[in-house]
Amino acid sequence: xxxxxxxxxxxxxRNVRVPRSEFVAVWRAASERDVHDFAHDGGGWYAAGVAATxxxxxxxxxxxxxxxxxxxxxxxxxxxxxAYEELIEAExxxxxxxxxxxxxxxxxxxxxxxxxxxxxxxxxxxxGPPPLEVDLLADS
Numbered sequence: 001x002x003x004x005x006x007x008x009x010x011x012x013x014r015n016v017r018v019p020r021s022e023f024v025a026v027w028r029a030a031s032e033r034d035v036h037d038f039a040h041d042g043g044g045w046y047a048a049g050v051a052a053t054x055x056x057x058x059x060x061x062x063x064x065x066x067x068x069x070x071x072x073x074x075x076x077x078x079x080x081x082x083a084y085e086e087l088i089e090a091e092x093x094x095x096x097x098x099x100x101x102x103x104x105x106x107x108x109x110x111x112x113x114x115x116x117x118x119x120x121x122x123x124x125x126x127x128g129p130p131p132l133e134v135d136l137l138a139d140s
């Protein structure tokens with residue numbers, strides 16, 4: 001799903017604790033890799049998890065094929081509430097045990113749980129590297 005300028009402009013300042021430009025670069029790269037990987041080899045669940053987590057943190061809507069939008073569900077607990085600080089922390093804790101709570105998800109979407117967890121650790125907790133390597137100069 002494309003990351004629009006409107007999506008970027010609407011990112012709540014308190015939802016992301018890394019530089020905005022880095023967050024947007026990772027989000028765009030994950031969205032592109034998600035589509036590319038699924039089109040070429042059926043994989044892409046890690047990138048899809050990163051992209052979905054970024055979209056939720058940014059409170060960007062999910063665009064449906066009919067042109068309508070829906071709130072983006074949180075990536076671990078599937079809540080449809082917009083992301084805000086307390087809910088992001090709860091989602092981080094849920095993501096830490098995602099494979100235990102949803103073993104079906106770990107089997108059906110290999111890499112998804114890791115992508116969600118890595119994104120929340122980086123963007124919310126500021127722990128670890130970005131979940132994807134990106135060329136920040138190309139996205140500036």
